[in-house]
Structures are given as structure tokens and as C-alpha cells.
Amino acid sequence: MFKTKEKKYYANHFEGDMEIVSLTGSINTMNHEFYSHLHMAVGDEKGNVVGGHLNRAVVSATVEMFVDVIDGVVDRKLDEELDLHLFQFE
Numbered sequence: 001m002f003k004t005k006e007k008k009y010y011a012n013h014f015e016g017d018m019e020i021v022s023l024t025g026s027i028n029t030m031n032h033e034f035y036s037h038l039h040m041a042v043g044d045e046k047g048n049v050v051g052g053h054l055n056r057a058v059v060s061a062t063v064e065m066f067v068d069v070i071d072g073v074v075d076r077k078l079d080e081e082l083d084l085h086l087f088q089f090e
Contacts, residue, residue, distance in 0.1 A: 001053070002084070004082070011053070012052055014042065017044070017060075018044055019043050020040060021041050021042060022041040022051070023063075023065060024038070024040075025037050025039050026038075026074070026087075027067070028074040028075065028076065029074070030076035030085055038053065039053060040053075040057070072090060074089055074090075075087075076088060
């Protein structure tokens with residue numbers, strides 16, 4: 001979770017058996033090096049859902065995912081006012 005007033009990310013940690021119900025984001029570059037920015041929602045056996053930025057995950061069985069590739073280059077550049085790395089289309 002990025003708190004804009006503080007310009008700081010906060011992380012959560014979840015453990016246990018969960019199913020991915022949504023995985024979205026981008027795989028591109030920052031400073032011309034690999035960079036990913038992913039959001040994930042997962043549900044437990046009771047249907048409770050939690051989500052946020054995906055920094056790391058361990059998959060026990062399978063992940064079904066589709067990746068769309070677009071033409072061109074998408075890099076990220078630091079927006080100093082927001083202190084966030086935003087898309088820069090080339």
C-alpha cells in the first residue's frame with residue numbers, strides 16, 4: 001500500500017493455502033532493466049479475500065495467467081513530486 005502523503009510503501013504478509021482470484025499489473029523496464037509491478041487478490045477456503053502489491057509468492061500447484069505484449073518500449077521514470085516511478089512510453 002502506497003500512502004501518498006507519506007510517499008512510502010507499506011507491506012502485508014499472508015500465509016496459508018489461498019487461491020489467486022485476480023492478478024494484474026505490468027512487466028516492463030525501469031532504467032532499461034527488468035521491472036514488474038503486480039497486484040494480486042487471493043481468497044481462502046471461506047471466501048475471505050485479501051490483496052495488494054505482489055512482492056513474492058510461492059505457488060504449490062499451478063497459476064493460469066495470460067500476458068499481453070504491446071508494441072514499443074515502456075520504461076519507468078521517477079516523478080519527483082509523487083516520488084513514484086511512472087510509465088514513460090517510447
